[in-house]
Amino acid sequence: MPRRGLVIQARTRWLLVGLALLFSLVLLMYLLECAPQTDGNGSLPGVVGESMGKEYYQALLQEQEEHYQNRATSLKRQIAQLKQELQEMSDKLKSLQEKKSPKVNGMNYQGTKEQTSNDLLEFLHSQIDKAEVSVGAKLPSEYGVIPFESFTSMKVFQLEMGLTRHPEEKPVRKDKRDELVEVIEAGLEVINNPDEEDGQEEDDGVGDRQLYSENDFIEGYYRTERDKGTQYELFYKKMDGMEYRHVTLFRPFGPLMKVKSETVDISRSIINVIVPLAGRTEAFAQFMQNFRDVCIHQDKRVHLTVVYFGHDGLSEVKSILESVARQTDFNNYTLVSLNEEFNRGRGLDMGARAWEKGEVLMFFCDVDVYFTAEFLNSCRLNAEPGKKVFYPVVFSLYNPAIVYANQDIPPPVEQQLVHKKDSGFWRDFGFGMTCQYRTDFLTVGGFDLEVKGWGGEDVHLYRKYLHGELMVVRTPVPGLFHLWHEKHCADELTPEQYRMCIQSKAMNEASHSHLGMLVFREEIEAHLRKQAYRTNSEAVG
Structure with a gap:
């Protein structure tokens, strides 16, 4: 849209209203002039009319007729100018619509040129009618503004x-x-x-104007x-x-317009859940409990790839996988063993390349993540090969020891999965959990394997997609949770990685109010002691 597009768009409403007002004004002025005079000498034939005679009235009528002919000509000229501006805006809108029309027309959108022109005009008029921010609207309270x-x-x-x-x-x-x-x-x-601006220069009375920059x-x-x-x-x-x-x-904003309507079949869409892991076998056992309930018993269209770093704990991980396989008759899993230092990007990259059955939808997951069957469907619906990648915002749970400090022990994990301000927060600064197709991942170049240790690799990949041709779907989803676990920020991390790790660690612990209660714990305890002392003193007295 040209630079003046916004100004023209904002003024279009007044142009249309002006058309109606101008037409009404012409009609009103004509009716007023055709009405008999109620003041002036022309209405006193006994005083002037008798002496002036017929010639006076003819001259007066001719003068009035010439005046209103000139006025009508001026109004017609202004109306024609307004019509021309409206037509120019319609043509510009039509040109913009034609530039964006291939995708729309590909979805069975047909019609003649005349119909298209009429539709564009109707769209413009309806947009102008609806496009007005309310002024002085009744609000329930000051918070409604x-x-x-x-x-x-x-x-x-x-x-x-x-x-x-x-x-x-x-x-x-x-x-x-x-x-x-x-x-x-x-x-x-x-x-x-x-x-x-309809004569703004004359109203301002400015001669040599200064241009603003x-x-x-x-x-x-x-x-x-x-x-x-x-x-x-x-x-x-x-x-x-x-x-x-x-x-x-x-x-x-204009009225809603249909872009496309389609049916999406996800009944045969397999998800390859890739989990990089090093140690943390207890967390992996808990993860597999969730995986068994959701993926094996409910969804049944999931493959699991575990990329394990090092030897410590590897036998336990194998034992957990084999136990689940025996109990559920589930064999759709792959265990990749790497004898090297943990690197999340490297693990996910190896998990993606270990798949040898062609195209597949991948879910990059961590061992501390809990997900539902509904999330798996969201993963399938919001990722499309060559078109879309899905970056859901995870709801990260706070430290249960702080959230449930008033209870003897925290409730089971399943009961902690609630979206409340004091129970967790949307981790909108994290990009580690993502659903994307294997070909898109390989085409964009995968992770930056030069990133060592904690954090950073997911942000690099996210930025690659932002700079590419694929659409990035970023939104919070209710069926994806990050379970709390204590974080350790290693001294070997780069300053940027260490800052990100400390930031994540601080955000993970508790809500603002809970952290405030911890900060002022001594002050609160002192207040309680004083209250107890006063109560005892009054009882003794």
């Missing part, structure tokens, strides 16, 4: 931070940066071309109503001036 985010040319200030966002930060995502740059430039277009942008605010669109309030100011220029822009 949608807050604005504020921004400058370099920073964004946000209320909702989550776990990884900060109260002040640079717009890291490219789409957010592009959006704000486009909005600032659109505001400049409005200010520097006031002739496009990006350096004159001071601050802006934006908010989005999900059923209407995004509203922008922009402020500009010259360094040597005292006046601000305020521009309001609006990016409307």
Whole structure:
């Protein structure tokens, strides 16, 4: 869309309303002029009319007729101009639609050129009708208002931070940066071309105008109503001036449009669950209990690949796999043994290459992860070879010793799997659990095997997909949990890896409120002792 697209889009509503008003004005003015005069000398024939005679009335009528003919001509010219602008916008919208039409037309979307043109006009009109942020709407409380985010040319200030966002930060995502740059430039277009604002230049009374630039942008605010669109309030100011220029822009949402409808059959989709492991045999036994309940008894379309590093604990892992195989008649598993130092990326890479049956959907998993049968279906639905990779956000459980400190022992794991603020958090900074097809993994180059120790390899792979052609589906899923376990950050890690490990360790322990109670434990205990002392003193007295 050209640079003026946003301005034109925001003004289109007023153009359409202006058409209706102008037509109504012409009709109203005509009716008023055709009505008999109620004031002036022309309504007093006994005083002036008798002396002036017929010629006076004819001259008066002709003068009025010429006046309104000129006025009607002016209005017609303005209406024609508005129609032309509307047609230009329709043509631009049609051109954009045609550029994006191959995917849509591939889904049985047919029609004549006339139908397409009419549909585009109807779409434009309906979009304008719906595209209006409500003003003065009745809200149940002060919490019902949608807050604005504020921004400058370099920073964004946000209320909702989550776990990884900060109260002040640079717009890291490219789409957010592009959006704000486009909005600032659109505001400049409005200010520097006031002739496009229905005579703004005449209203301002400015002769030689100063042109504004990006350096004159001071601050802006934006908010989005999900059923209407995004509203922008922009402020500009010259360094040597005292006046601000305020521009309001609006990016409307249109009605829902069908893109495609398809049937997806996942009944024969096999998932290769790949688990890298070193030691931690107790955790692996717990993992296999979940695997047996979900994958063997319920889903039955799963292959397990365990990549084990080192010799210590290898015999126990073999014994656990063989025991499950005997009890459930399950033989769809592969054990890869590597006599080397643990490297998660290396283990997952070996697990992917150990598969020799062609294409397969892979789930990169850790031994501390608990998943449900519903998650396996989400894995199949959100990954597509050559098109999509799935990066679910895991719900990470806090330390049960802190969460359930008021109980003698923590409840069983199955009862800890709840999505509550004090029980866990969405690990939106982790990218280790992912579903993707083997060919896509190999095509993108797999993991960076130069990354040693903990962390980093999953982020590198994630970035490869972000820079590639495949769509990355990133969303929290309710059926995927990361069970708490104590973390050890080795001294051999690089500074960046160590920082990430410590950050993950800190986030894993407990919620903000629980950590606060631990920090102020001595103060709380002192308060309880004082309360007990006062109670005893009053009882004795």
